[in-house]
Each structure stands twice: as C-alpha cells, then as structure tokens.
Amino acid sequence: MNQYDNFFHLFPPADSLSGVQKRVAAFAEAHASKEVPIVFVTSGGTTVPLETNTVRFIDNFSAGTRGSASAEYFLELGYAVVFFHRKHSLRPFHRHFGGDSLRLFNEKNGKLELEDKRLIEMYQKYEKAIRSDTLLMIDFVTIADYLHGLRAFAQALSSLGSRVMFFLAAAVSDFYLPPSRMSDHKIQSGDGSLVLELSQTPKMLKPLVSEWAPKSYIVSFKLETDDTILLKKAREALRNYSHQAVVANLLATRARRVTLVFRDSEQVITLDDADVCAGNAIEMKIADSLAHFHKIFMSAT
C-alpha cells in the first residue's frame, strides 16, 4: 500500500463525504456548461487530534486571510469558487464583519442599521454570489477531513480538466498522530512530561497532480519563516510534483510580498503603501496574475 492509501486506510472518510462530493460535481458542471472557469480554494489550517475523544490537537497558524480574500477576487474575475475552509476560519465577505463591527451599528426605530459603505458593498457582493450560485462553501476541521475532501472533490472536478484551478492556500499539517498512538481519552497530566511521536503526512500534491486532477491548473503554497530556504524549497516542490505554480511567502512579510514561482519564470508581487491606502490587498494581484496564466493554460489545452 502506498503512503496516501495507508493514510486513508487509517482514517476512514466521514459518512457525509460522498454527498458533498456530488454537490461539488453538480456545482462545477453547472458553471462549466456556461464556460465559466472554476477555482477550488483551500483555506485555513488543519488540526491534528492528539486524542480519539479530542480535547487537544496540533494546529497550524492560519486565520484564513489569504484564502478568503483570494476567493473574493476570483469571484470578481468571473470564476465560480469552491471554498474548502477550516470551520470558523475567515470566509469571503463575512470576514469584513468580524472584529468590533458591532460598534458600527445604530439602533433606529427598533432596528439595527449599518451605514458603513465598505460593509454594504461586501454584503452586496456576498448576496450576488449567493443569488448567482457562484460560491460553494464547504468546511473541514482535521487533517483527515482535509485530505479526504481534497481527493473526493478533485475527482469530482477532474472531468472539467484545464478549466479548473486548484489554489491550495490551506496550511496543511506536515505531521499527524496515527490512531494506534492516540490516547482514547484526554491525556492525563499527572505523569510527568509528555512525549509525542508524530508521523509524516504523505505529500498529497503528488497524487493530486498525477492521478486526481492531472489536467487541471494547480497552484500550491510554500510558507516559511527562514528566507534563506524559501525560494529553494518552492522551486524544489515544482520540480518534484510537476504542477503549474508555487506561491512562495514568508510568515513575517506575507501580506506585502509573495513570489510566484513557475517552471520557466518567477514573478515577485509586492504591495506598497499606496496600494494599502487605496484599499488594495495583495490577494487581488495574486488572483489577477494567476487568472492570466490560467487563461493561457486553458487556451493551450
């Protein structure tokens, strides 16, 4: 058994998976027949449960900003968006209503009113996406939910070939705890230190590119904290998996600078203060650029 079959064997899928897979297929078919391109956006971090009855888990730092903002821009660029995200992480349009936006309300005539222009605009865009059925939101929590979903939904989209872009912004754990090493109940703290031996998560980019969605446009992400290894690792990933692009970014500067690494070129995208003041986010530029390259890719196939 290969690495990823073994993982799927250790963690059986949720009963609901095949139903959701059918919804993804139906959503994609409806838009493909209208010649609309599709993007499958993954967003937020996966959890690695440390107990079967989970109280503790390992998590990856990700609020879901990159994925949710990019999904908004892909909608504006005419894409239909499948948004596969960590439960309770940031969602397109909704994300603008977080924080202290309760302070923006006024109570008038027994109703709450909101006059903030930007929030009204976000509400309108969300309503439009819902009305036109161009945004399908599906959530995950654990690394197993994520990997099962990635496989099932990629297979549901595979017949659409080059029309589909995979935009894999989720922060997926590189390690997991096999069920055989999991404690059934909450780990008790009385026994001194706790030693965890985690196994390496199989690299699912490999079967995604070679088996599940071989004709699609696949964009992976590389997040590092050490800038001396970032581009090296991004180029290495592209060589190893033979997909189309890697978005390389550093934790500390990711809102202001990314490098798009392609097989035969690299593009540095930056956001300057003028962009910020104009209300632009770097995800707009990333989506723009990738949509451009995706278009060339589609017309070549």
Add this chain to the structure above:
Amino acid sequence: MNQYDNFFHLFPPADSLSGVQKRVAAFAEAHASKEVPIVFVTSGGTTVPLETNTVRFIDNFSAGTRGSASAEYFLELGYAVVFFHRKHSLRPFHRHFGGDSLRLFNEKNGKLELEDKRLIEMYQKYEKAIRSDTLLMIDFVTIADYLHGLRAFAQALSSLGSRVMFFLAAAVSDFYLPPSRMSDHKIQSGDGSLVLELSQTPKMLKPLVSEWAPKSYIVSFKLETDDTILLKKAREALRNYSHQAVVANLLATRARRVTLVFRDSEQVITLDDADVCAGNAIEMKIADSLAHFHKIFMSAT
C-alpha cells in the same frame, strides 16, 4: 526556584502587561467603590507554540462558549466583568452575530437593516455594558500570555478580596514546550517522524489561591472525556488547592449537565428540552448558583 517562577523565567512577560494590569486595577477599583462585585472570567484555549517563529502550535479544544455565555449572565446579575479570553474566540454578545447572520440583513435605502429581535437585544445589552463600563475585554494567545495575565491581574484585584470571583473557564494546556527544545524556524518535514517532548505546566491554581488572590472566591473547571474519573478528579483538585468550587463537566454533555463541586456539598445542574426551547443556556444556571454562593462568601468575610 519553584515550578511557576521557573516558567515565568523561561517566558518573559510582554512589554504591554504592566499597562494592562493598571487598567484592570482601575476598572476593579471603580466598581468596588460602588459596591459592585467583580468576576474575572477566563475563556477559550491557550496555545503552546512549537517554534519560536510560530507556524505550528498545540491547542486546546474550546470555542469559548462557556466563558462568553457566562460573562453575559454575570453582567445581568450585576457583576462587573473582566473577560480574559483567547484572541478570536467567542466574546459576550458578539458571539450571537457569528455564523450565517449576514443572511439576516436586508438592504433598504442604501443601508443594511437587521430586524431580528434576539440580535437587537444582544446589541442593546452590549451597548449598555460598554456605556456603563462594566465589561473589560483583554485577550491572550499562548499559555505564557495566559499565565502572566492570570498572575498580574489577580494581583491587581487582590486588594478587593472576597468581592472578586475568579471563574476560570479557559482550557489551559497541561503541557508546554520549553524554549530550549523549540526550533527557531518552521520545523522541516523532510526528516521522517517528529518527536516532541513536552513539559508539564505548573499548576497555577496553587499560587493563585495561596499568594495572588488568597481572599477571593475561586472557581476552577475540570473537563474530562471519561466519566469514571470526572468527579474524583474534581474533588481531588478541591482538596489539593483549597479553593471554593470546581465546575466538573464531560466534553460530550457539557452543554446539558455540569456538577458544581464544593467542599461540603455538590450540586448537579442540568438543562432540559423545555429550558432549551425557552432559550435558556446552562451558563445562566451556573452563574446564578455561583453568584448565590459568592454572596454568602462575601457576607461571611
């Protein structure tokens, strides 16, 4: 050096801590002079960073429902509330505006309107708490933020003695990774399995009860997944730390049943379907009961 001094030595406090400590002291003094009781509510889970430049961390399952709902009810019972919570976890009143509440808006005359009676009520209660300055919200992320805050804020409140209740609903990690065993940068996945050796977090309930807030009414929480050990562990905690009460609950049934464990009595609190239909939450009953016992405690000192 004792266990907790050693922990504080390994993880120095944030520069902002002493400023926030002064705000807590001023907030509490203002209400104490008006004879208002104070409750210090902790809520949400703490993180345990696995790297100095943190990409990965261990987390505790907690959305912050218990703490944020309880804070609402303590406000209704006339308490001033210091709400010490995990950043981005649920907050009093705000929590009702999450989920898909965007669908409850209507756009009229260029404004967004919301007519949902319950949400309007929550907005009004939030506004009242802000206007009357009875709700002070402070956030934390890591286990070190949490423990430094607990000590500093308990010391800021200690002069108010029995007038203060500590309601420690946060899910605090029992284990942490010492800086000496932390990787500087994101842990690389190329090297096979990952072994983590975590140290046991010092039990801060001990110095809280004996040194930082010896005259206050202290309520700790015990969450387990195994019901055969729950009450045993709750009674044990009360014996070990000599505080006033333990709220004992099981992960699977925590929204419907808790046991309040006191030194000389125990009280089972349950929520039945009729309660749920009437819009009552179990936190209302917990807050009610603890406020009652806190009152007796105050009058006895």
